[in-house]
Amino acid sequence: MSLVIMEKSFDEPASDELVETMRRATEACFEINDMQRKITYASFDRLRFICVMEARDVETARRALESAGMTYDRLWPATSF
Amino acid sequence: MNRRTVPRQASFDELELKVLGPMELWRDGERIALPRSKKCRALLGYLAVTGRAHRRERLCDLFWDVADDPRGALRWTLSRLRSVLPAGSEVLLADRESVRLDPEVLTIDAARLTALDAASLSQQSHETLQAVAALYRGELLEGLELPDFLDFSAWCVAQREALRRSLCDVLRELAARLSDAPTRALPWARQLVQVDGFNVQAHRMLLGLLLAAGSADEAQRRYEHAIRQFRQVAAPDAEALEGAWKGLRGQFAGHAQRAFGALASRAPAPTCLDPREVASAPTPFVGRARSLAQLRALLESAVAHGSRSAALVTAEPGAGKTRLLERIGSEAANLDFEVRSARAFDLERGRPFGPWIDALGVAPDQLVETAQAGGRAQLFEQLVALVRARASDKSGVLLLFDDVQWLDRDSAEALHHLMLAYGDGALVALLAARVGELPDNVPVANVVRSLERDRSLCEVQLQPFNHAEVLELVGGQDGVDIDYITRASAGNPLYALELARGARAGEVGAPPTLVQLVRERVAQLSDAARDVLRWAAVLGYTFDADRLEALSELSQLDVVEALEELERRALLRIDATRSHGRYAFSHDIVREAVYGELSHPRKRLMHRKAAHQLEDRTTDPAIAYEVARHASLAGEVVLGVRACIAAGRYALRTCAHADAEALARRGLHHVSELAEAPQVSASLDLLHVLYSARAPEHAEAAARVRALAERALDLGLTKPARIGFQMLSYLRWESASMADAHANILQAERVSRSADPDERSQALAHAARCLVLLERNLGQAEAFLLEARGVSERSGRSSAAVAFALGMISAHRGEQALADAALTEAQDLARASGERLAEFGALEHRVMLALDLETGDAEGLAASLVELAARVRPGAEGAIARSLHALAQVLESDVEDALLRAALADLRVADAKYELSFVLTRRATHALAKGGLEAATEAASDGLEVSLAVGRCSEVVIATVVLVAVARLRGDQQTADQLRHSLAGTVESDLSATARRWLRQLAAPGPT
Structure with missing residues (x-):
């Protein structure tokens, strides 16, 4: 499995409800594609988010997010060290 | 019972088959023993009553299960019947196609009853009517129920009802003719009430005759018993019966009052030990x-x-x-x-x-x-x-x-x-x-x-018991003639005991059958005990005592006393094997005798009440099968179908497949009586149970399920439609298990939460594509696609996502023409709607398809893909397009693969493992074909590693097959064998068509 980083920004601060809605919207696609959220980081002003996921590869993550109708700024594979 | 062997050569004059009541065959006044087998007797009865030829296939369907060699069983049954019928082969006529009884040589009692036209009854002589009424010993083919064979059961029920009505007409006519002589009319009126127990007019006639005959106390008892029966089963017309009784009392006011007054002041009868009651000690174990x-x-x-x-x-x-x-x-x-x-x-x-x-x-x-x-x-x-x-x-x-x-x-x-x-x-x-x-x-x-x-x-x-054994069994010869009992019972211990009890109780007359003996004993019970016994018979051979109170509407004390009486009379016993408070019939024959005597309308009403008593517990699978039985016998379709589904699912969970199948078939038999929407929904649920229990003939099953799933969509029944499409996909993907469908339906619910049809269709199509790419749960993928197509067609809008999913699934299955057409449509639709990424994806898969099929136009398509990649937003598309283009050039134009190496490096950086595994494995197969063993090994090894990482089984197989071939060519059989064994667990039906072709090459000896 690969680590995949998703960057997403908002024009207005994202509420907890909005984040939860996005999570539920992607739930089925993540399950089908064997993807897992590892951790999500948010800026203090809630305008920028970084989500660390595990997926087979970045293209799988991209297809899953697009299936769920999720937009993002950047999506890239990562390695940890 | 007399059993005499009848010589085969005897003539068949005076051969009579009695089917009104327990079946009997008589010739010249002598009874002939019939085979014990219920099916033998039921078949004989069916042929006799219908009176015509039947195709063998029809008889097989009526009496045997598909799994049990029906034609062989029919042949065996016919040979058993021929062996007992006098001149059997001339009575029972059968050829390769059909079977019938010769009506010229066999008279049937039921035919005499049905021959009497209701309109012409008044013209029949009294003697004729009496003779016909006397034919009726019980229901048609009594005791020959085959509850698992629904068509035969339905025929039996219909015939019984028709014959019962005919008998009622005859009895009514007889009683009416003798209304001026009430005492002579009474036997017919009593019989009429017994046969038509919920007909108010029949009760009115009987009560009126009793009052006219001066039997007011019997009339009162009869009325009280009848009104209780009506109320117990919530029969309609209870009020009408009350009104009729009041009217009659008014009519007979003078002598009725005197009689009722005498009834009220009558001292209670002294209690004494009834010789019919037995000691609680069991009978001794004798002989054997x-x-x-x-x-x-x-x-x-x-x-x-x-x-x-x-x-x-x-x-x-x-x-x-x-x-x-x-x-x-x-x-x-x-x-x-x-x-x-x-x-x-x-x-x-x-x-x-x-x-x-x-x-x-x-x-x-x-x-x-x-x-x-x-x-x-x-x-x-x-x-x-x-x-x-x-x-x-x-x-x-x-x-x-x-x-x-x-x-x-x-x-x-x-x-x-x-x-x-x-x-x-x-x-x-x-x-x-x-x-x-x-x-x-x-x-x-x-x-x-x-x-x-x-x-x-x-x-x-x-x-059978001999004289000495019968003597020991009945406890000596006081009050009984042992010789007579031994002869009359033919050495049957239970029958001998019953005859002895009857003799000691002073009963005289010709020996009745065992069933008749039991019924006579039941008739002598108190009303409450008789009620309890009948309810018990409806519940089954064993039953919980606490259910009787609610069903019989007797008080708890009355029920307890009734049970005690029934125990004393050895009709019931405590059943300690299951749970506390459970009773059982002392013998199956007791239950059969009691149940068989209930008229059909009464049985229906009693089963209905028993079903509704448990209605709220249908979700308890242990109860559901019981509800299914009662509801089916009561004709309660909605409740019965629901219970069959619940019980069938439970049977599946315990791997009791035969039970599950029987329950599903029972439900399907009744489902057509439901309104359309519940019928469609229930049919899908029942077929799901049926096909999970027994794998069906795919084409017929698929057609049946498809029709239902489409209709469910039309009716807006989302979940049943989903179940239907799920089943349809599993019927195509044979390796998938229909038992997994339930879990996958939950997944489907999550995928398509949106109520908007377009969004739902797109979500389902996307999910299908993901599953195909992952090569997992392809049955689920097809189910999603089918539902997406159904939703899309109903909205009248074509969808790029649906066409794309169809193209990918078709390509995976090897349906090349359909795949290319669908992918092309997806590309066109996506372009028209500005969905660049979808357009790119569809074209990408067209390139891959063209490469695998070696159509020669992959290079041109890949060049278009490169142009398109430049127009989508930055991502892996550029690297994917360049890799596929370079691969197409290598494969079709045989150029050096330096460009391909560079493109592959970009693809690795982009981390598009699916495309990387495809390109590497196709590069490996090309190198192998060209004899470049080093290049083939390098590409296949890389490809294998990437394919394993991304879980692409098809590419794993292709890469491994290439490595096996290289090993063989190098003479390294050990490595070749090790690699082959690594594929041992591969499920071929999950693989793409291309991979399956490569896998088959492994089976051929020598280099591929």
Whole structure:
């Protein structure tokens, strides 16, 4: 499995409800594609988010997010060290 | 009963078949013994009543299960019938196509009844009407119910109703003619009420005649009994009956008052010991020395050799099989055997593995858990382990299974497995069956035959009692003529006991049948006891006493007293084998006699009440099968269908496939009576159970399910439609298990939460694509696609996502033309709607398809892909397009692969492993074809690593096959074999068409 980083920004601060809605919207696609959220980081002003996921590869993550109708700024594979 | 052997050469004059009541065959005033087999008799009755030829296929469908070699069973049955019918081959006419009885040589009592036209009854002589009425000894083909064969049962019910109405017309006419002589009219009026018990006019006639005859007290009792019956089953017209009675009392006011006054002031009758009541001590165990010796020898041999063996004890009903099993069980316990017993009940089909649960004391949930975890094989192993555990510190195990002619298929197969798989240790199985009825149960008959072939089963047939044994059984000759009883009972112990009881109670007259004897005893019960007994008969052979209070609407005290009376009269006994407060009939014959006497309308109403009493507990699977039975017999379609679904699902969970199938078929038989929407929904649920229990003929099943799923969509029934499409996909992907469908339906619900059809269709199509790319759960993928297409078609809009998913699934299956057409459509639709990424994806897969099919136009398509990649937002598209283009150039134009190497480096950085695995494996196959073993090895090894990482089984197979080929070419057979073995667990049907072609090459010897 690969680590995949998703960057997403908002024009207005994202509420907890909005984040939860996005999570539920992607739930089925993540399950089908064997993807897992590892951790999500948010800026203090809630305008920028970084989500660390595990997926087979970045293209799988991209297809899953697009299936769920999720937009993002950047999506890239990562390695940890 | 007289049984005389009739010579085959005898003429067939005066041959009469009586079907109104228990079936009897008579010739020249002598009764001829018929085969014991219910199916033999039912078939004979069916041919006789219908009076015409039937195709063999029709008879097979009516009387036998598809799994049980119906044509063979029909041939066997016909030969049994010919052997007992005088000049059988001339009475029973059969050729390769059809079977019939010759109506010229056989008279049938039912025909005389139906020949009387209701309109012309008034013109018939009194003697004619009397003779016809006397023909009616009970319901048509009484006791020959075949509850698992629904078409025959439905025919039987309809015929019974028609004949009952004809009889009612005759009785009414007889009573009406004699209305001026009430005493003479009364027998007909009584019979009319018995046959048409919920007809107010019949009761009115009887009550009026009783009052006119001066029998006011009997009239009062009859009325009270009748109104209670009406209220118990909530029969319509209870108020009308009340009104009729009031009217009659007013009409007969003068002498009625005097009679009722006398009734009120009558002193209660002194109680005294009724000789019909028996002491609570059981009857002695008599005779059976030889049978006991055989069975003892079996036990001793099993202990001595640590071996398994079985015995089949066969006898007529009432001959004492159960007492013999109890006796040998008691002796075995003294020999330190672990004794476990259970019996099968005709009415408990649908209680999965019921006898095993009773015998081993297992909680049903435990079996469900095992079945769900490991399937049927593990369930059977667990039963073996449980038997072993019960015998752990004993000398052996003795299993006593009574009435195995009613044992369900799943329990029979479990028994067979136990006998084969038990291993070392003494195990003895004693199976008791009614003689002649075992062939009707093909699965059990097969198990018996198999054990006989293995020489591990012996047969013990119980013989009739002789004079000395009858004398001992009935406790001496006081008040009885032993010679007479021995003759009249033909040595049947139960019959002898009943005759003795009757004789000591002063009953005289010609010996009735055993069933008639029982009915006479029932008629002498108190009203409350008789009510309780009838309700008990409706509930089954065993029943919980606490249900009787609610059903009978008697007080708790009345029920308790009634049960005590029934115990004293040895009609019921406490059943300690299942749970506290449970009773059982003292013998099956008692239950059959009581139930058989109930008229059809009464049975329906009583079963309806019993069904509704449990209605709220239908979700409890242990109760559902019982609700299904009562509701089916009551004609309560909605409740019955719902219960069949619940009970069927439960049976599936316990791997009781035969029960599940029977329940599903029962539900499907009734479902057409529902309104359209519930009918479609229920049909899909029932077919799901049926096809999970038994794999269907795919084409026919698919057509049936598709029609229902489409109709469900039309009706807006989302969940049933989903179930239908799920089943459809599983019918295509044979390796998938329909049992997984339920879990996948939940997934489908999550995928398509949106109510908007377009969004729902897109979500489903996207999910289908993901699953195909991942090569997992392809059945689910197809189900999503089918539903997406259905939704899309109904909205009238074409969808790029749906076409894309169709293209990918078709390509995976190897349906090349359909795949290319669908992908092209997806590309066009995506372009038209500005969906660049979708357009790119569709074109990408067209390139891959063209490369695999070697169509020669991959390079051109890939060049378009490169142009398109430049127009989508930055991502992996550029690297994907360049890699595919370079690959196409290498494969089609044979250019150097330096460009390909550079493109592959970009693809790795982009982390698009699916495309990377595709390109590497196709590069490997090309290099192999060109003889470049080094290049093939490098590409295949890289490709294998990437394919494993992303879980692409198809590419894993292709890369491995290339490496095997290289190893073979290099003469390295050991490496080749190791690589081949690594593919041993591959499920071929999950692979793409391309991968399947490569996999097949592995089977060929030598280099590929």
